[in-house]
Amino acid sequence: SQQGEEDPQALSIQEGENATMNCSYKTSINNLQWYRQNSGRGLVHLILIRSNEREKHSGRLRVTLDTSKKSSSLLITASRAADTASYFCATDNYGQNFVFGPGTRLSVLP
Amino acid sequence: GAGVSQTPSNKVTEKGKYVELRCDPISGHTALYWYRQSLGQGPEFLIYFQGTGAADDSGLPNDRFFAVRPEGSVSTLKIQRTERGDSAVYLCASSLMTGGNQPQHFGDGTRLSIL
Numbered sequence: 001s002q003q004g005e006e007d008p009q010a011l012s013i014q015e016g017e018n019a020t021m022n023c024s025y026k027t028s029i030n031n032l033q034w035y036r037q038n039s040g041r042g043l044v045h046l047i048l049i050r051s052n053e054r055e056k057h058s059g060r061l062r063v064t065l066d067t068s069k070k071s072s073s074l075l076i077t078a079s080r081a082a083d084t085a086s087y088f089c090a091t092d093n094y095g096q097n098f099v100f101g102p103g104t105r106l107s108v109l110p
Numbered sequence: 111g112a113g114v115s116q117t118p119s120n121k122v123t124e125k126g127k128y129v130e131l132r133c134d135p136i137s138g139h140t141a142l143y144w145y146r147q148s149l150g151q152g153p154e155f156l157i158y159f160q161g162t163g164a165a166d167d168s169g170l171p172n173d174r175f176f177a178v179r180p181e182g183s184v185s186t187l188k189i190q191r192t193e194r195g196d197s198a199v200y201l202c203a204s205s206l207m208t209g210g211n212q213p214q215h216f217g218d219g220t221r222l223s224i225l
Contacts, residue, residue, distance in 0.1 A: 010124060043203070043216040
């Protein structure tokens with residue numbers, strides 16, 4: 001079974017609004033990563049947060065991690081139509097392989 | 111520079127046939143991962159290589175699936191006696207080293223359709 005579960009499954013917002021996606025996981029982790037996938041393409045790495053970090057920023061992206069709740073959130077500020085994609089969290093589960101959640105499908109309407 | 115390249119981009123074959131999917135990672139990346147992705151789902155881990163050796167093949171669904179990376183660069187995923195349930199997008203990713211702190215670089219995948 002998959003380690004991470006993103007919430008919501010789908011999200012539709014207007015351009016300029018903020019988008020928040022959540023990821024919950026089951027077991028302890030070392031690192032959590034967020035990826036984006038455009039339709040028909042491979043995944044693109046967005047940001048990595050380590051288990052001893054609580055918040056990280058990269059451009060319009062803000063990621064938080066709460067290890068006590070086993071959850072992470074990805075915030076995209078001032079969204080653009082080009083942000084339309086599926087977003088996945090991936091956890092390393094203290095191992096060498098990665099476990100991805102089912103993803104959140106984000107639609108940003110112009 | 112060049113990213114991860116996967117060939118073919120699409121493969122359609124009949125049930126029972128043998129298929130090979132190729133992945134050409136980013137030059138210098140020692141870790142290589144194979145995933146399978148069904149429609150509307152996240153990537154499902156199959157196997158990963160550190161150099162030439164398969165470090166973890168726990169995700170391979172059964173013995174019809176096999177992967178090699180003989181020279182520590184290009185990898186081939188081989189599927190014997192294909193079944194309709196094998197239809198999916200097969201993704202390859204590489205990273206500079208193994209480890210959960212390494213970002214993975216993905217190819218665009220091979221879309222496999224078993225008729």
